[in-house]
Amino acid sequence: MxxxxxxxxxxxxxxxxxxxxxxxxxxxxxxxxxxxKTEVAAATVNGDEISKAELEQLYQNERNRLQQQLGEMFDTLASNDGYLKSVKQSVLERLVAQKLVDQAAANLNLTVSDAQVKQAILSEPAFQTDGHFDNDRFQAVLRQLGYQPAAFSESMRVDMTRRQLIEALIGSEFALKSEAKNIAEIQGQSRDIRYAIVDAEPYKANIAVTDAQVKEYYDQNTSQFVRPEQVSLDYVELNASDFANNIKVTAEDAKAYYDEHKNQYQTTEKRLPAHILIPFGDDEAKAKVKIEAIKKELDNGADFAELAKKDSQDTFSAKNGGKLDWYEQGVMDPAFDDALFKLKKGQVSGIVKTEFGFHLIKLLDEKPVETQQFEAVKADIEKELKQRKADDQFYSLQQKLADTSYEVPDTLEDAAKAVDAKVMHTALFSRANPPVSLNDPKVIKAAFSEQVLDQGMNSDVIELGNNHVIVLRVNEHKAAGTKSFDEVKSDIVARIKQDKANEQAKTKAQEYAASIKAGKSEVKLTAKSKVHRYDRELQPALIGKVFKLAKPNDAPTVGTVELPNGYAVVVLDKINAAEGINDSVISSLTQQLANNYSELDYRSLISYLKSKAEITYAEDANEINELQ
Incomplete structure (x- = not known):
């Protein structure tokens, strides 16, 4: 062949x-x-490419980190594609910064030797067991991260080289204690003040607003009256809890289930032991002699509890005569457990050896297995059987809903008919104010998705909770735009009245301030001493004004400030020195300042490198991957 x-x-x-x-x-x-080579990179930095795969991997890592950090709040944020795009853009900027630093380090001929990389790996705590390098652990961690040893060593070399440059820059930063002390003393200052609030509300009653004024305001401020994108939805909802309410379970069904699962309604046998413990210590044979002597005393009629108090080295139980807690079988050390559950009430075991030492065990009491009567658990069984049947019904209908809404994507009527449900409707709503029943990030994201809005198709099945799903489609869509004059007329009238009322309140506050400066106060002032920068009892705008007023000399300093609903006149009587400024506060602030300076240095470095670099982004040509 x-x-x-x-x-x-x-x-x-x-x-x-x-x-x-x-x-x-x-x-x-x-x-x-x-x-x-035809794939466009996510970015190119001085000719070096940052691949889309690299960007996507780091982006997914950042998403996972944010999800763990923010919890349910992340789902709400992630329903907004703009937020996710900003996250991805920040990740890309981080990769660009790393590439710039790597290039700068290479231009400075910074290197890391093989020996340095090896030492860094050997000293990494993640690769150690009991303080020593563990090669098996090292290999396991690398497998988990998806690295080969050679590739990991090279990534370590790149990172260590990068850190040489960064640490040489930011590691030289420091803050003086005198500098920190000055800042602490300024931040810790308090003020003694007097103030009065001129409420704008009473002035509104005498203010008239003409249609011409309202129209003029509307024409000059149309950007304030932007209507967000809105949708009205049709939807079909399935919830297993709704099915359970209509399911009947007979007493015979419940009794049959009880008889078949009677073991679920039985208590577990429990035993209450006492013990005398003699640990092995340095001499197991000596411990054996000791426990044998105690056993002999018991055999001769000595009281177990008294011997436990005197000789047991389990100090916690010894003072209670050796008494422990109630235990189910299988909880204690196997040898202890086996001996305990062979005893009869009042009996003492022979010598039992466990990893803790030698024991003598006495059974003080026992709770036998008890079975709950059917009548006591009947209601729970009926409830469980209803839920089981509801769940079975839900799973069957859920599949029908998914199949029909997919096969007939341009209406929900067929899907609703298939699952014997009704098509529900919502009024128009925006991303910011969804109906309470549909206020779920997944629903909002689907409602404003391309599949539902642009293609006019049914959404995929969306899980709202345990055995609770929904399918939706758009009923009406209104693009973002400017609200009509009639829609906002009443709001504009209220705004103009508020503005004019605030002006009158401002005039009155200025009059009060002038009278105070002249020594002829026309208003009753409220005094408050030792007001700090973060005082929560006063309005933030008022606090801000207090700490902007000049230091009073021969006379108090007086000023006015606008508040959300009026004006305030403020009198600064005294500036109080900071209290409680000690070495601990100064040291902490010194470290914070040094960290801030280091951060500014790093940002300045990246800004400088960017100004000298040629950087192109795939986004410029809309070539970056869509968010996953």
Whole structure:
């Protein structure tokens, strides 16, 4: 056979076929090679590419971190594609910054030796067991991270080289204690003040607003009256809890379930032991002699509790005569457990050896297995059977809902009919004010998705909770735009009245301030001493004004400040020095300042490197991957 194959391969046709096969492989290889270069990078920094795969991996890591950190709040934020795009953009900027630092380090000929990389790996706590490098642990961690040892070592080298430059820069930063002390003393100052609030509300009664004024305000401030994008939805909802209310369970069904699962309604046997413990210590034989002597005393009629108090080295139980807690079988050490559950009430075991030492065990009391009567658990069984039947019904209908809404994507009527449900409707709502029953990030994201809005199709099945799903489609869609004059007229009237009332309150506050400066106060002032910068009893605007007023000399400093519903006149009587400024406060603030300076240095470095670099982003050509 081999001879025939060799002979056949020498023919003209065979050689021609072989050449074509070789060429096809060659062209396929060249095409593959060239094709691999056609993918546009996420960004290019001075000719070095940042791949989309690298960006996507780091982006997913950042998403996972934010999800763990923010919990349910992340789901709400993630329903807004703009938020996720900002996260992805920040991740890309981080990769660009790293690339710039790597290039700067290479230009400075910064290097890390193989020995330094090896030492860094050996000293990494994540790769150690009991303070020593563990190669098995090292390999396991690398497998979990998806690294080969050589690739990981190279990534360590890159990171260590990068850190050489960064640490050389930010590691030189420091803050003086005198500098920190000055800041602490300024931050810790308090103020003695007097103030009065001029409420704008009473002035509104005498203010008239004309239609011309309202129209003029509308025309000059149309940007304030933007209506967000809104949708009205049709939806079909399935909830297993609704099914349970309509399911009947007979007493016979409940009794049959009880008889079949009677073991679920039985208590577990429990035993209450006491023990005398003699640990092995440094001499197991000596401990054995000691426990044998105690056993002999018990056999001669000595009281177990008294011997436990005197000789047991389990100090916690010894003072209670060796008494422990109630235990189910299988909880204690196997040898202890086996001996305990062979005893009769009042009996003492022989010598029992466990990892803790030698024991003598006495059974003080026992609770036998008890079975709950059917009548006591009947209601719970009926409830469980209802829920089981409801769940079975839900799973069957859920599949029908998914199949029908997918097969007939341009209406929900067929899907509703398939699951014997009604198509429900909502009024128009925006992302910020969804109906309470549909206020779920997944619903909001689907409602404003391309599939539902642009393509006009039914959504996928959305899980709202345990055995609770919904499918929705758009009923009405209103794009973002400017609200009509009639829609906002009443709001504008209220705004103009508020503005004019505030102006009158401002005038009155200024009059009060002038009278105070002249020594003829026309308003009753409220005094408050030792007001701090973060005082929560006063309005933030008032606090801000207090700490902007000049230091009083021969006379108090007086000022006015606008509040949300009026104005306030403020009198600064005294500036009090900070209290409680000690070495601990100054040291903490010194460290914070040094950290802040280091952060500013790093940002300045990146800004400088960017100004000298040639950076292109795929986003400029809309080529970056869509968010996953």
């Amino acid at each position: 081999l001879e025939k194959i060799r002979e056949g391969s020498q023919g003209v046709i065979a050689k021609t076929i072989l050449i074509l096969v070789i060429l096809s492989f060659a062209f396929a290889g060249v095409s593959s090679y060239l094709g691999s």
